[in-house]
Amino acid sequence: MTDERSRKLMKRLVERSVHEVNELTAQTGLTKRQVEYSLEKINEYVGADNGWKLVIENNRIILNDQVREQFISVLSDRSYAKQYLMNAFERTNYLYLLLFYCGDEYLSISHFIEELGVGKTTIINDLKNLTLQLEKENIQLAYTRKNGYYLSGDEYQIRYYLMKMIIWDSTENNTSFIYDRFIERHHIETVETMRQLLEQYTKKYSISFVENRLTEFIYTFIFLKKRLSDFPVKLNDKYQLPALTAMNEYQFSRSILDHFAINEASAALYLCAWILGLSVGRETIHSKDTETIMILVKRIILRFETISGIRFNNREVVIRQLYSHLRPAYYRLFFKLPIVNPLHEKIKSEYGELFNIVEETLKPFASLFEHPIPEDEIAFLTMHFASLCSTFDDCLTTQKVALIVCPNGIGSSSIVYTELKTLFPELSFLGPVETSEIEQLSNSYDLIFSTVPNIRLFYTKKPVYIVSPIMTTSEKYRLISDVYTQIGNFNFKLPAVDKIMEIVERHAAINQSAGLEKELYEYLINQNEAVEETDDGPGLQEITAPELIQLNMSAKNWEQAIRLSAAPLLKQGRITRNYIETMIETAKKEGPYMVISKQVALPHARPMDGVLQLGMSITVLKEPIVFGSKENDPVKYVFCLAATENNRHLNAMVELVRLLEDPEFYSILETSQQSEEVFGYLSQTTALLEK
Incomplete structure (x- = not known):
């Protein structure tokens, strides 16, 4: 039998041909001894019948193509679950699945022992763990002699927990085969049978799912459909929307339920709401909500541009991409559907400034949903804005063609596309595409980048590189080394950062070890760029100066106020006169886009309109001026x-947004007699913010 550790190690091993053991321990969280033990189990399970054995030599593990394909095959094989030894976490999920699906049956300790094949003591401990987890979600694991074990609580919460569990397991934990084991054991419709049925209706009603979202929907519906009739819900008033029954998603839901003879009145509306939160929004398909969502999209874009200081060139592309994400996001928030983003923390780490700006952008819209917008949802939207903010030009070279495969949706695929174009400017890229589209492309590509390991990729016999949608600098560094070593220059070898760190430590004291390591990675990735171009960007006090701060100024109207505020930037040679005229013309066409909060305006235009040097002026008016913002x-x-152009002002914008929420900042602006006082306050305050 194999276990979770062995599966985790196999999953990581297939990503590359050569692995340093110390890297594996850092990536998997396993100790070196645990890695060695898991290798022994993998050798017994996979290698024994195939005549090979994985070993650690010179602190490295090397896989050939045959072994990698066998690992991918094992990880993709649903029958793998039959010989898999679940850990405590997986058993707990399996118990919930059993309680959820068999909610109308009598369940006892004996049933759990037979189902999981473990002892009574283990089951009792697992039930305790499950009870603690469910209490956090306001769900109770109850027991009576008459009814046995059963789930008690709000049915919405009980369903919500299942959805969240499946989403997390199919994305981050990659343990969907446990659900396959349950399906096979209980003789339920298979995933493939359900997929074929849904494909008929998705075509009929023009419903689009991202590849992985469709898989999540299939698994959840397989377990949920029985409960739709056995445990009907009392519909919230939100579900009584007249427009809902006129949507294609409702007709889609009704057709699926009719197929399974489910006539419960609440089921179709519940299912419709759920599908609205999963499917891809397409602005070309007009529905009852198109105008409402489109207005929301445009308001979010406008507010983002206002707060970030970024003006998008191709507005139609921006609207189309954000609409595709925002429509399902709107319904996830509206109906309080599960929102799980496994990349949440990584996005906050790698795109911290942008995440904060998106979070600030969305604050006024939280009132639509009567609750704050979760960080997982903010992180999803940050991915979209990160890809849209990219200013990299398409590469014209066609020496080698790389195919990008991403089944997780437009947000992560756009990020991957942008990152890879930057790392490998000499490659020409196809995609991003979903896994099902690979066969149609035949031999039109030389290598594959994918966010998810899949056996079908390796059948192409092309080099395959598994990448994270959000790559750290060390991950980018390793990927560059792998790609150039295999398909580029066989003599190419990036210097080893850990070796450089060892040398420096022998001869000098390092105050910020993590910072030095990160900067070395960034420098070696971008050797043609200055190191200062790879940091987080200047703070607010670095893009302004006492000479750019004006106090107690008079203006007759909004146009004069903008000209007045831009004058110090023009005097210092940071902008041209055309930049000022463009800001004013834009305001005349689009209205007071620059008014970002009470009494605060942030006029700006595109870099191409006349920016010569990054900068910001601060002007305090003697008397307030009407700009036209209601x-x-x-x-x-x-x-x-x-x-x-390089968006290096975002760090400063995050600091400004924080200051605009501080009453003391306005007090300083009002009471200061000299611009140096304001600048001194900025320097002191932003230094504290950075800490």
Whole structure:
């Protein structure tokens, strides 16, 4: 039998041909001894019948193509679950699945022992763990002599927990084969049978799912459909939307339920709401909600541009991409459906400034849903804005063609596409595409980058590289080394950062070890760029100066206020006169886009309109001026931004947004007699923010 550790190790091993053991321990969280033990189990399970044995030599593990394909095959094989030894976490999930699906049956300790094949003591401990987990979700694991073990609580919460469990297991934990084991054991419709049925209706009603979202829906519906009739829900008023029954998603839901002879009145509306939160939004398909969602999309884009100081060039592309994400996000928030983003923490780490700006952008829209917008959802939207903010040009070279395969949706695929184009400018890229589209492309590509390991990729006999949608600098570094070693220059070898660190430590004291290591990775990845171009960007005090701060100024109207605020930037040669005229013309066409909060305006234009150097001026008006904003007029504080193409101003914008929430900042602006006082306050405060 294999176990979770062995599976985790196999999953990591297939990503590369050569692995350093110390890297594996860091990536998997296993000790070196645990890695060695898991290798022994893998050799027994996979290698014994195939005449090979994986060993650690010179602190490295080397896999040939045959072994990698066997690992992928094992990880993709649903029958793998039959010989798999579940850990405590997996058994707990399996018990919940049993309680959920067999909620109308009598369940006892004996049933659990027979189902899982473990002892009574183990089952009792697992039930205790499950009880503690469910209490956090306001669900109770109850027991009576008459009814046995059963789930008690709000049916919405009980269903929500299952959905969240499946989403997490199919994305981060990659343990969907446990659900396959349950399906086979209980003789339920298979995933493939359900997929074929759904494909008929998705075509009929023009419903689109991202590859992985469809898989999550299939698994969840297989376990849920029995409960739709056995445990009907009392519909919340939110489900009584007249527009809901006119949507294609409702007709889609009704057709599926009719197929299984499910006539419960609440089921179709519940299923419709759920599908609205999963399917891809397409602005070309007009429905009852198209206008509402489109207005929301445009307002979010406008607010993001206002707060970030970024002006998008191709607005139609931006609207189309955000609509595809925002429509399902709107319904996830509206109906309080599960939102699970395994990349949440990584996105916050790698795109911290942008995440904070997106979070600030969404604050006014939280009132639509009567609760704060979860960070997981903010992280999803951050991925979209990260890809849209990219200013990299398409590469024209066609020496080698790389195919990008991403089954997780447009957000992560856009990020991967942008990152890879930056790392490998000499490659020409196809995609991103879903796994099912690979066969149609035949031999039109030389190598594959994918966010998910899949046996079908390795059948192409092309080099395959498994990448994370959000790559750290060390992951980018390792990927560059792998790709160039295999398909580029066989003599190419990036210097080893850990060896450089060892040398430096022998001859000098290092105050910020993690920071030095990260900067070395970034420098070696981008050797043609200056190191200062790879940091987090300058702070607010670094893009302004006492000469750019004006206090107690007079203006007759909003146009004069903008010209007045831009004057110091023009005097210092940071902008051209055309930049000022563009800001004013844009305001005349689009309205007071620059008014970002009460009494605060942030006029700006695109870098191409006349930015010569990054900078921001701060102007405090003697008397407030009406800009035309119904919500935030009149304006007294004007921050004129000149941003360059590389978006390095985002760190400063995050600091500004935080300051605008601090009453003391406004007090300083009002009471200071000299611009040096304001600048001194900025320097002191932003230094504290950075800490």
